[in-house]
Amino acid sequence: MKRNTAILLVILIFVFFIVLFILSLFLIPFVEEEKLPEKGFLSINLSGVIEEETPEIPFMRPPSLTMRDFFVALKSASKDRRIEGVYLKLGPLSVGPAKAQEMVGIIKKFRSYGKKVIVYSETMGNLEYMIASSADKIYLNPSGFLMLNGLASESIFLKGTLDKLGIKAELEHIEEYKTASNTFTEEKFTPAHREMMNSLMDSLFDSFIKTIAEGRKKNINEIRALIDRGPFTATDALKEGLVDRLLYEDEVLKEVKEKNLIKIKPYLKRTNLMGRKKIAVLYAIGSINLGESGIDPIFGGYVMGSETMRRVMKEIEEDSSIKGVVMRIDSPGGSATASDIILRSAKNIKEKKPLVISMSDVAGSGGYWIAMESNWIVAQPSTLTASIGVIGGKFSMRGFYEKIGVNIEIVKRGKFSDIYSDWREFTPEEREKIRREIGWIYEEFKKRVSKCRKISVDEVDKIGKGRVWTGEQAKNLKLVDQLGGLDEAISKVKELAGIPEKEEVEIVFYPKRKTIFERIFSLADIELSEIRTFLSFLNSISPSKRVILAIMPFLIKIN
Numbered sequence: 001m002k003r004n005t006a007i008l009l010v011i012l013i014f015v016f017f018i019v020l021f022i023l024s025l026f027l028i029p030f031v032e033e034e035k036l037p038e039k040g041f042l043s044i045n046l047s048g049v050i051e052e053e054t055p056e057i058p059f060m061r062p063p064s065l066t067m068r069d070f071f072v073a074l075k076s077a078s079k080d081r082r083i084e085g086v087y088l089k090l091g092p093l094s095v096g097p098a099k100a101q102e103m104v105g106i107i108k109k110f111r112s113y114g115k116k117v118i119v120y121s122e123t124m125g126n127l128e129y130m131i132a133s134s135a136d137k138i139y140l141n142p143s144g145f146l147m148l149n150g151l152a153s154e155s156i157f158l159k160g161t162l163d164k165l166g167i168k169a170e171l172e173h174i175e176e177y178k179t180a181s182n183t184f185t186e187e188k189f190t191p192a193h194r195e196m197m198n199s200l201m202d203s204l205f206d207s208f209i210k211t212i213a214e215g216r217k218k219n220i221n222e223i224r225a226l227i228d229r230g231p232f233t234a235t236d237a238l239k240e241g242l243v244d245r246l247l248y249e250d251e252v253l254k255e256v257k258e259k260n261l262i263k264i265k266p267y268l269k270r271t272n273l274m275g276r277k278k279i280a281v282l283y284a285i286g287s288i289n290l291g292e293s294g295i296d297p298i299f300g301g302y303v304m305g306s307e308t309m310r311r312v313m314k315e316i317e318e319d320s321s322i323k324g325v326v327m328r329i330d331s332p333g334g335s336a337t338a339s340d341i342i343l344r345s346a347k348n349i350k351e352k353k354p355l356v357i358s359m360s361d362v363a364g365s366g367g368y369w370i371a372m373e374s375n376w377i378v379a380q381p382s383t384l385t386a387s388i389g390v391i392g393g394k395f396s397m398r399g400f401y402e403k404i405g406v407n408i409e410i411v412k413r414g415k416f417s418d419i420y421s422d423w424r425e426f427t428p429e430e431r432e433k434i435r436r437e438i439g440w441i442y443e444e445f446k447k448r449v450s451k452c453r454k455i456s457v458d459e460v461d462k463i464g465k466g467r468v469w470t471g472e473q474a475k476n477l478k479l480v481d482q483l484g485g486l487d488e489a490i491s492k493v494k495e496l497a498g499i500p501e502k503e504e505v506e507i508v509f510y511p512k513r514k515t516i517f518e519r520i521f522s523l524a525d526i527e528l529s530e531i532r533t534f535l536s537f538l539n540s541i542s543p544s545k546r547v548i549l550a551i552m553p554f555l556i557k558i559n
Helices: 002-030 069-079 096-109 124-132 159-165 191-216 220-228 234-239 249-255 262-268 307-319 334-352 398-403 428-453 457-465 470-477 485-498 517-520 523-541
Strands: 041-047 083-094 116-121 137-140 169-174 277-285 288-291 302-305 324-333 333-335 355-364 376-379 385-388 388-398 468-469 505-510 548-551
Touching: 002 288, 041 069, 069 083, 069 096, 069 262, 069 485, 083 096, 083 124, 083 249, 096 191, 096 428, 096 485, 116 124, 116 249, 116 428, 124 191, 137 234, 159 169, 191 249, 191 470, 234 517, 249 355, 277 302, 277 307, 277 485, 288 334, 302 334, 302 517, 307 457, 307 505, 333 334, 334 355, 334 376, 334 468, 355 485, 376 470, 376 485, 385 470, 388 428, 388 470, 428 457, 468 470, 470 517
Parallel strands: 041 083, 083 116, 116 137, 277 324, 277 505, 288 302, 288 333, 324 355, 355 376, 355 385
Antiparallel strands: 169 388, 333 548, 385 468, 388 548
């Protein structure tokens, strides 16, 4: 009896807080908006994970700003007479090098309008400093550190662990640089894997040094030498000219006149990128899967669902008021079939209006696949892209099952009906079938790249083989057309749509953000969508389903 009462009490408390939360959301629109100063610095606190855009799921908005927020705020503020400059407080960031370069470009464009950017940080890492280097002034806390010591990437290999567990990765890949399976099948770098990683790191490091040297007006060799002496205490960073002053935050706030600071969130509520003609910016974010978009049930990242994308892209295609489209891609790839469905929708858009691709941190494998049917591709020098290759296979779990006392009996009809059973390894005949399947997809991939990029199939094969390239390398290989960010992509689509360069346009973002009321009333639909996404994920890894992926072999995390 007491137990039932306790359970009922817990349920009532839970319901009470849910109702209270929903009521608070209803009251938000009626709260008086914060009054903005007539003139001052735009205050931006940048830290944590910086995503391109928020997910559609209610109340899943990341705590930090998005790249979209940063872009819209500075683009609007650059022509806003109220905004004298930007006060940017930098905390520890979780972004890739290309997103950091994107922020640098946005800051530089803002400064080109004669407005100042002041950065304050308590401690900065490599990418935080790369962003800060584009500012007018860098202020570091007197007791802080500048962790400017170069770029490093670690690759993990799990074959030894799987061997001990009795699990065997039965994975095939095309070709030697398609190293997604190496994590599970190798104990260390293969020669091709190491060659590719060194090539990427050279390109990323050169771009990193160049960006800092330009921002701080120093020689590239000088920056390279300084990095080899890092990290730095605040005092040493000041001596080396890497920062401008050592100040506490209250001292910086006096300089930017704290009482006149304009906070970014209320500022964003009052600003829009308006014009007579419309340009759509479509976000294509996360691993690519069949079905609806949502959150990855295992790793927590975004899932780009082919059905969601097809529906949104159809809406854009049929909207005659939209004169051009920029598709902003941040995806390592995923299902080859889902990628092709999205590519088909991209082709349909391109037949009616110009389509330009803007690549973020990564647009590899399936992420590159969906970019091919476009008029123009723009990437950052540090974007990771291409990875033109395919992997397929399964994990044989029999050894592990036997260790824990599990036995499986199979009754089948059809010679290959249990080909993807995790109870056994592939037979030589089955392995050959898998190789033929992924070989066919690779040939199709190459043909499409050849046709869309106007490169011979033989040339595509030379630069393909699953190899990842940086944006800078990809431009030299004719896999992308231009180096730059979202702003450059918008300028290009305006040009292709016949819109004068200086004419302002209304930028319409897709998928559209839901209002608070729409989020509340769509909770049931979203939960069903998430269930469908989860079931789709389980379906994709089911032993009875083939697993053929156009996915990047790795994501480089900079330490």
